[in-house]
Amino acid sequence: MKTKVQVAIIGKPNAGKSTFFAAATLKDVKISPTPFTTIDPNIGVGYVRIDDCPCKSVACNPKSYVVVEGVCYAPVELIDVAGLVPGAWQGRGLGNQFLDHLRRAPVLIHVVDASGSTDEEGRLVKPGSHDPLKDVEFLEREVDMWIASIIKRDWDKVVRFVEFSKRDIVEVLLEKLAGLGMGRVHVEKALEVAGLAKRPPSKWGEEDFYKFSHSVRSLSKPIVIAANKIDLPEGEEGYKRLREAYPDRIIIPTSAEAELALRRAASKGLIKYKPGDDKFEITGELTAQQRAVLDKIAEVMKKWGGTGVVQAINAAVFKALRYVAVYPVEDERRLSDKNGNVLPDILLVPHTYTARDVAYTIHTELGDRFITAIDVRSGRRLASDEPVTHGLVLKIVAR
Numbered sequence: 001m002k003t004k005v006q007v008a009i010i011g012k013p014n015a016g017k018s019t020f021f022a023a024a025t026l027k028d029v030k031i032s033p034t035p036f037t038t039i040d041p042n043i044g045v046g047y048v049r050i051d052d053c054p055c056k057s058v059a060c061n062p063k064s065y066v067v068v069e070g071v072c073y074a075p076v077e078l079i080d081v082a083g084l085v086p087g088a089w090q091g092r093g094l095g096n097q098f099l100d101h102l103r104r105a106p107v108l109i110h111v112v113d114a115s116g117s118t119d120e121e122g123r124l125v126k127p128g129s130h131d132p133l134k135d136v137e138f139l140e141r142e143v144d145m146w147i148a149s150i151i152k153r154d155w156d157k158v159v160r161f162v163e164f165s166k167r168d169i170v171e172v173l174l175e176k177l178a179g180l181g182m183g184r185v186h187v188e189k190a191l192e193v194a195g196l197a198k199r200p201p202s203k204w205g206e207e208d209f210y211k212f213s214h215s216v217r218s219l220s221k222p223i224v225i226a227a228n229k230i231d232l233p234e235g236e237e238g239y240k241r242l243r244e245a246y247p248d249r250i251i252i253p254t255s256a257e258a259e260l261a262l263r264r265a266a267s268k269g270l271i272k273y274k275p276g277d278d279k280f281e282i283t284g285e286l287t288a289q290q291r292a293v294l295d296k297i298a299e300v301m302k303k304w305g306g307t308g309v310v311q312a313i314n315a316a317v318f319k320a321l322r323y324v325a326v327y328p329v330e331d332e333r334r335l336s337d338k339n340g341n342v343l344p345d346i347l348l349v350p351h352t353y354t355a356r357d358v359a360y361t362i363h364t365e366l367g368d369r370f371i372t373a374i375d376v377r378s379g380r381r382l383a384s385d386e387p388v389t390h391g392l393v394l395k396i397v398a399r
């Protein structure tokens, strides 16, 4: 099976990226059975939470996901990209090395210190004294400038190709952006949005490279904002400012620190907590100090509907990327694989995928031998160009 969806966590130093990553990937006994192991210190397995899973109504035997009291958690790969500082695209700090990390992920979560208690390079300052809007601007500009610098490399060659060899500019740009996960539709649309569809490459100026890069990145690599440190009063202020400044963006209030504390407490048996819930239950003996910390966390969760960590990952996968969860089975009566495992797998795929694309995701050979697919719960055959839908249990019929 192809690799998991990758989600990169980005942001300036001290915004809370590693805390977010540690919380989201923490292997507590309940959420992490053996098959999921750490891949790399900075790459780990996190989860999206699926509440409306078909597992609710049948006893399932998950192989590649986890079920906790009727709630499913499907794995995604999280990448903790080390902190970006202004000028990273020019190689400042450990710049390009980190930007290269971003290549792999189709969606990014930008952890912003909404409380404004760190300056643009992550140094501690008085809470509320740094404007989180600046962090959003600077970081996205870093990413866009980096893409612009890739496009600008050997631009005279592009000019020659397009103007003298009459090659399609879309093709040439696609080649340049290869490995960044950008498709033809993204490049075509970005040229249009940037007003460059008809401008010859020899006439592109600085601003054009930037505009194109910005458009192609926004289209192909959406960024979810995690307004972190929401547990601090200044964090709430910052979150409100972000919401006002970016009414159309996906912004999730988060307290990564609270989530980490909850998962640690849960793994010690002190509390019962399903990641993504808006509350927890105390099950162990607590010291006065532990109780005070948990009481404070409970308040934050009540106010915001949870800690926001799982919500941010869900928003990245289901809202920003618009992926859907589908459940391939081989035996349509038992909803199982050929060994009798009921609903063994959850696949997270783009909402534009057809059943044949799903077959290719499972195995190239299955895609090649694909004949048709059946929506198991209705018994209906899917049309060949029909996109799959969230929650679909499907049987692929192959030669």
Ligand SMILES: Nc1nc2c(ncn2[C@@H]2O[C@H](COP(=O)(O)OP(=O)(O)O)[C@@H](O)[C@H]2O)c(=O)[nH]1
Pocket: 011, 012, 013, 014, 015, 016, 017, 018, 019, 020, 083, 228, 229, 230, 231, 232, 254, 255, 256, 257, 258
């Ligand atoms: N109050 C508060 N502090 C947080 C939160 N998340 C992280 N921090 C603190 O912010 C500091 C930097 O966190 P870290 O995860 O190392 O940031 P990174 O440099 O972005 O990886 C640490 O002292 C964390 O404890 C949060 O949600 N609330």
Ligand SMILES: [Mg+2]
Pocket: 014, 017, 018, 019, 082, 083
């Ligand atoms: Mg870190």
